[in-house]
Amino acid sequence: MATSVYLSNPTVTINSVALTDQCTSATINYVYEQLETTAFGDTARKFGGAAVTSLQNNSVEVELYQSYAASETEATIYGLVGITTNIVIAPASGAASSTNPTYTLTGAYLESHTPINASLGELSTITLTFSGGVLTKAVS
Numbered sequence: 001m002a003t004s005v006y007l008s009n010p011t012v013t014i015n016s017v018a019l020t021d022q023c024t025s026a027t028i029n030y031v032y033e034q035l036e037t038t039a040f041g042d043t044a045r046k047f048g049g050a051a052v053t054s055l056q057n058n059s060v061e062v063e064l065y066q067s068y069a070a071s072e073t074e075a076t077i078y079g080l081v082g083i084t085t086n087i088v089i090a091p092a093s094g095a096a097s098s099t100n101p102t103y104t105l106t107g108a109y110l111e112s113h114t115p116i117n118a119s120l121g122e123l124s125t126i127t128l129t130f131s132g133g134v135l136t137k138a139v140s
Helices: 073-080
Strands: 009-014 024-031 061-063 084-091 102-110 127-133 133-136
Touching: 024 084, 061 084, 061 102, 073 127, 084 133
Parallel strands: none
Antiparallel strands: 009 084, 024 061, 061 127, 084 102, 102 127, 102 133
């Protein structure tokens, strides 16, 4: 039987600052680049395999409410543009487990940030994409 997951209390930490209360969306893309191993005599394209290790090309995209208060969105994000940082995301608060894995993207690069993204009568939000880095999954 299929199981659906309803995320009501995930945790999002960027550069060791908890931004869970400002986050409305988080997406982790876990990617290994495709390396072709097709050779003469093969009748179909082949990729990767146990003997071929490719590079990770991971990314995390988060949507956050913009806040200019101390230890909130702007104070945390502004200084991260152009450098690498760590991001930790879990489906729920609490200890890491098989039903609540914690994903850590170490060495993720933030290329750009939009400090002001606002419209009259709406809450200001920003979307950030962190690229690169090594993704690990903890279950204990």
